Amino acid sequence: MIAxxxxxxxxxxxxxxxxxPYGIGDFGPxxxxxVDWLQSAGQRIWQWLPTNPIGPGNSPYQSxxxxxxxxxxxxxxxxxxxxxxxxPLLPDGGFDALRVDFGKVVHWRHAQLRAAYAGFLAKGDAKxxxxxxxxxxxxxxxxxDYALFMALETAHGGQPWWLWADALRDRDAAALKxxxxxxxxxxxxxxxxxxxxxxxxxxxxxxxNARGVAVMGDLPIFIAHHSADCWSRPDLYSLDDQCQPTVxxxxxxxxxxxxxxxxxxxxxxxxxxxxxxxxxxTARLRRALVLADVFRIDHFRGFAAYYEIPATCPTAEEGxxxxxxxxxxxxxxxxxxxxxxxxxxxxGFITQDVYDLRDALRFPGMKxxxxxxxxxxxxxxxxxxxxxxxxxxxxxxxxxxxxxxxDSASPRERAYAGSYLPASDGDIHWAMIRACCNSVADxxxxxxxxxxxxxxxxxxxxPGTMGDHNWSWRFDWPxxxxxARRVLGLITGASGRGAFGLVGxx
Numbered sequence: 001m002i003a004x005x006x007x008x009x010x011x012x013x014x015x016x017x018x019x020x021p022y023g024i025g026d027f028g029p030x031x032x033x034x035v036d037w038l039q040s041a042g043q044r045i046w047q048w049l050p051t052n053p054i055g056p057g058n059s060p061y062q063s064x065x066x067x068x069x070x071x072x073x074x075x076x077x078x079x080x081x082x083x084x085x086x087x088p089l090l091p092d093g094g095f096d097a098l099r100v101d102f103g104k105v106v107h108w109r110h111a112q113l114r115a116a117y118a119g120f121l122a123k124g125d126a127k128x129x130x131x132x133x134x135x136x137x138x139x140x141x142x143x144x145d146y147a148l149f150m151a152l153e154t155a156h157g158g159q160p161w162w163l164w165a166d167a168l169r170d171r172d173a174a175a176l177k178x179x180x181x182x183x184x185x186x187x188x189x190x191x192x193x194x195x196x197x198x199x200x201x202x203x204x205x206x207x208x209n210a211r212g213v214a215v216m217g218d219l220p221i222f223i224a225h226h227s228a229d230c231w232s233r234p235d236l237y238s239l240d241d242q243c244q245p246t247v248x249x250x251x252x253x254x255x256x257x258x259x260x261x262x263x264x265x266x267x268x269x270x271x272x273x274x275x276x277x278x279x280x281x282t283a284r285l286r287r288a289l290v291l292a293d294v295f296r297i298d299h300f301r302g303f304a305a306y307y308e309i310p311a312t313c314p315t316a317e318e319g320x321x322x323x324x325x326x327x328x329x330x331x332x333x334x335x336x337x338x339x340x341x342x343x344x345x346x347x348g349f350i351t352q353d354v355y356d357l358r359d360a361l362r363f364p365g366m367k368x369x370x371x372x373x374x375x376x377x378x379x380x381x382x383x384x385x386x387x388x389x390x391x392x393x394x395x396x397x398x399x400x401x402x403x404x405x406x407d408s409a410s411p412r413e414r415a416y417a418g419s420y421l422p423a424s425d426g427d428i429h430w431a432m433i434r435a436c437c438n439s440v441a442d443x444x445x446x447x448x449x450x451x452x453x454x455x456x457x458x459x460x461x462x463p464g465t466m467g468d469h470n471w472s473w474r475f476d477w478p479x480x481x482x483x484a485r486r487v488l489g490l491i492t493g494a495s496g497r498g499a500f501g502l503v504g505x506x
Contacts, residue, residue, distance in 0.1 A: 002044060002045065002214035002293060002294065004294060004341055004343065004363075004364050004389075004442065004443065005364075005388070005389065005442050006442060007442055007443075007496050007497050008044040008045060008442070008443055008444075008497050009042070009043055009044065009045065009437060009443070009444045009445070009446075009492040009495075009497040009498070010038070010043045010044055010045025010046060010047055010213075010214075010216070010443070010444075010445045010446075011038060011043055011045070011046060011047070011445065011446060011447070011448050011451060012047040012393075012396065012397065012445050012446065012447045012448065013034070013046065013047070013048075013447070013448040014048055014049040014397070014460070014471075015027065015031065015048055015049075015051060015073050016070075016072065016073065016100060016471070016474070017448070017460070017473055017474050017475060018030045018031055018034060018474070018475075019097065019474065019475065019476045019477055020075075021090075021095070022076055022088070022090075022095065022105075022108075022109065022112075023095035023096075023100065023101065023104065023105035023108065023109070024072050024073075024100045024105050024109070024474075025073075025474060026072065026073045026074060026075040026076075026200075027073055027074065027075045027197075027200035027201060027203070027204050028075030028076070028077045028078075029075075029077060030477075031075075031204050032204065032207055033477075034046075035204070035207055035208045035211055035213055036211070037480060037485060038208075038211075038213050039211045039212060039213055040485055040489070041484075041485045041488045041489045041492070042488070042489045042492045042493050042497070042498030043213065043488070043492065044212055044213055044214060044497075045213065045214050045215075045216050045294075045443065045445060046208060046213055046214070046215055046216065047216040047218075047296070047445055048215065048216065048217055048218060048292070049218050049397055049460075050063065050217075050218045050219070050220055051069050051070055051073060051201070051217065051218075051291065052064075052065060052066065052067075052068060052069065052070060052220075053065060053068055053069070053070045053071065053072075054070060054072065054102075054471070055224055055226075056466075057466045057467075057470060057471075058100075058102045058470065058471045058472070059461075059470070059471060060218075060220075060471070061220045061298070062224045062265075063220075063223075063224055063227065064146075064149070064150070064153070064224065064226065064227045064228060065142075065146050065149075065227060065228045065229060066220075066223050066227070066229050066284055067142035067143075067146060067228075067229075067283075067284065067287050068142075068143075068146050068194055068197075068228070069194060069197035069198065069201060069291070070197070071109065071110060071113055071193045071197070072105065072106065072109055073197060073200075073201075074109075074113060074193060074196045074197050074200060075200055076088065076112055076116075078196075078200060079112075079113075079116040079119075079196065082120075082124075082128075083119065083123050084116045084117075084119030084120045084123060084124065085112060085115055085116040085119055086115070086119075088112050088115075091104060091108055096474075097474065097476050098473075098474050098475070098476060099468075099472045099473070099474060100471070100472040100473075100474060101468075101472075102468075102471075102472070113189075113192075113193055113196075114189060116192075116196075117188070117189045117192045117193075120132075120192060121188075132191075132192065132195050135195050135198065135199075136191050136195065139194070139198075141283060142228075142283065142287065143191060143194060145228050145231070145232040146190070146194070146228040147187045147188075147190040147191050147194070148176070148179065148180060148183070148187055149161070149227075149228035149231055149232070150186075150187075150190040150228070151179070151183035151186035151187045151190060152164065152168060152179060152183065154186055155183060155186070160225075160226040161226060161230075161231040161243075162242065162243035162244065169231075169243060171231075171232070198290075198291075201291050202290070202291070205291065205292070205293070209293070214293040214294060215291070215292045215293050215294075216292060216293070216294050216295060216296060216343070216445075217288055217291055217292030217294070217295035217296070218295060218296050218298060219284075219285075219288055219295050219296070219297045219298060220298045220299075221297065221298050221299040221300070221302050221303070222249050222263070222265035222266075222267075222299070222302075223265065223266070224265060225245060225264070225265065225266050230266060233280065235269070235272060236268060236269055236272055236273060236280060237266040237267065237268060237269060238266060238267045238268075238269055239266060244311065245264075245266040245267070245311045246310075246311055247267050247308045247309060247310055247311055248262065248263065248264045248265060248266065248267065248308075248309050248311050249263045249264070249265040249266075249267055249302075249306065249307065249308075249309070250262040250263045250264075250307055250309045250316040250319060251263075251307050251316060251348065251349065252307055252316060252317075252319055252349065253316065253317060254349065257316075257464065259315035259316060259317050260307075260309075260315060260316025260317055260319065261316055261463075261464060262309055262313070262314070262315055262316045267306065267308060270324065270325045270329075273325070273329075274325065274328065274329075274332075277332050278325070278328075278329050278332040278333060281329060281332075281333055282332065282333045282336045282337065285333055285337060285340065286336075286337060289337070289341075293341065294341035294342070294343065295341070295342060295343070296342075296343040296344075296345055296366075296391075297342050297343070297344060297345060297363075298345050299345060299348075300344035300345050300346050300354065300357075300358065300363075300365075301346060301348065301349070301350055301351075301354040302324055303324045303325060303326065303329060303330075303357060304323075304324050304326060304351070304353045304354040304356075304357045305321045305322060305323050305324055305351070305353060305354075306321070306322055306324050307319045307320070307321055307322075308320055308321075308322045326357060327357060327360055327361060330361050340361075340363075342361075342363045343363065343364050343365075343366065343391050343443075344358045344361075344363040344364065344365050344366070345366055346358055346365040346366060347366060347368065362389070363389075364389040364390050364391055364442065364443070365389070365390050365391075366390065366391050366393060366396075367380075367381055367383075367386050367390045367391070367392050367393065367441060368381055368393050368394075368395060368396065368399065369381060369382075369383070369392065369393065369394050369395070369432050369435060369436055370394065370395050370399055370400065370402065370405050370432075372420075373409070373413050373416050373417040373420070374409070374413060382420070383435050383436070383438070383439040383440075383441075386439050386440060386441050387440065387441075388440050388441065388442050389442060390441040390442065390443075391441065391442070391443040391444070391445055392436040392437075392439050392441035392443070392444045392445070393436065393444075393445050393446070393447075394429070394432040394433060394436060394446045394447065394450045395447060395450060396447070397447065397460040397461050398460075398461050398462075398463050399459075400456060400459060401429075401447065401449040401450055401454050401455060401456060401458055401459055402428055402429045402432050402449075402450045402453075403428065403429055403449075403450075403453055403454055403455045403456070404454075404455050404456030404457075404458075404459055406425070406428045407455060407456065408456065421434075421435055429450050429451070429452075429453040430453075430487060430491070432450065433446050433450065433451065433488070433491055434491050434495075437491050437492055437494075437495035437497055438495050444492075444495075444497060447460070448475065449473070451484055451488055452475070452479055452480070452484055454479075458473055459473070460473050
């Protein structure tokens with residue numbers, strides 16, 4: 001679909017940020033309309049954030065499954081068209097068009113999906129039922145444990161798995177057999193939701209590919225403690241006899257976080273994974289490549305060395321660096337899947353061993369233009385120092401928007417950026433997009449907020465914080481004015497990245 005070493009450009013927009021009538025962006029008609037917009041602007045990449053179910057803080061990076069898709073992304077329109085779901089009534093007051101109210105959306109959406117499942121069982125024809133069963137059988141390797149996990153979580157009122165009855169916690173074979181029988185209806189529901197997710201995600205990807213647009217996914221390196229992954233294979237993680245992590249993931253203290261960042265994810269027992277030829281990771285990446293053409297792998301430096309924090313430490317101040325699996329992991333995966341279309345997220349505290357691993361694997365790294373001008377900026381993030389095997393970004397979901405960065409920057413930073421790009425108050429976002437496009441980096445990607453020149457209030461996420469401001473941003477179609485499409489098409493076309501030359505000219 002797209003090679004990572006060809007010259008192209010794209011837009012970063014999470015699926016949940018799309019417009020739509022039901023409170024959150026999904027795989028419905030607006031997603032297909034956005035593909036058409038990307039094509040018209042000469043864009044060849046649509047980058048998503050993780051499409052897994054959300055976890056604490058509504059983050060997709062703390063999911064109950066590394067394999068499953070988010071129920072919130074299942075579009076309702078196809079379920080209505082199939083006759084499984086009646087046209088739903090919106091909750092009192094409706095939904096905010098520009099923000100996701102997760103407290104309202106999650107409950108309402110799940111209720112619609114349960115109604116659709118009941119409709120499917122009552123009205124689905126033989127062909128549809130057969131397709132569902134065939135898919136569930138093909139995906140059983142991850143689906144069976146995930147659906148049972150969700151059914152048990154529901155039965156336990158959301159209680160984490162290590163607090164379940166010992167027989168269920170420890171996966172006693174007789175207890176699991178009994179649970180599958182007792183919760184068969186609930187298991188069927190979660191299977192149905194994942195079938196709908198898969199069917200819709202694949203349809204959207206096929207539509208995009210047919211129009212010259214590749215989907216770039218996002219793969220978090222770690223899994224959540226409360227997850228089907230950890231429950232189903234606790235032997236692959238550093239857990240004690242009570243199923244609690246003995247060490248957890250994070251990153252060390254720095255100028256941005258004086259006590260470091262304690263993420264709390266359980267850490268892999270890499271030696272046990274290696275003994276199985278990294279079969280779990282191979283299965284995970286095989287699944288990722290069903291839903292995306294290429295994908296960014298988060299916290300790539302953790303494969304060279306990861307920061308291990310004692311679980312008893314409330315901060316990240318007592319951690320140590322431990323060697324990761326290195327090239328052996330990816331060699332094992334490639335033996336099964338072939339060359340891997342991976343972008344390495346190589347940001348943060350990076351040492352030479354990380355660069356050596358990235359280059360040995362021939363994965364492109366990332367360059368964030370904003371990082372070149374800040375107080376702690378580095379010349380390595382300025383375009384005149386970039387090489388080809390990189391993806392150039394104006395910023396990511398974890399950064400300020402370009403406009404937000406400019407408005408909060410010091411006079412020195414603005415003077416530096418204004419001189420280098422060159423740029424001023426009115427065109428800083430276009431200047432940064434142009435600089436990324438005109439660079440030698442093979443790929444250039446921009447958050448939609450930057451294409452639209454939006455300020456700090458439109459930021460997607462502030463790392464290390466919890467609250468309604470994170471993960472909730474959405475746009476509506478009037479914001480996506482034709483001038484944005486025209487100028488983006490001109491810039492990407494003039495820099496040799498446009499799929500159809502000088503898109504938007506005339």
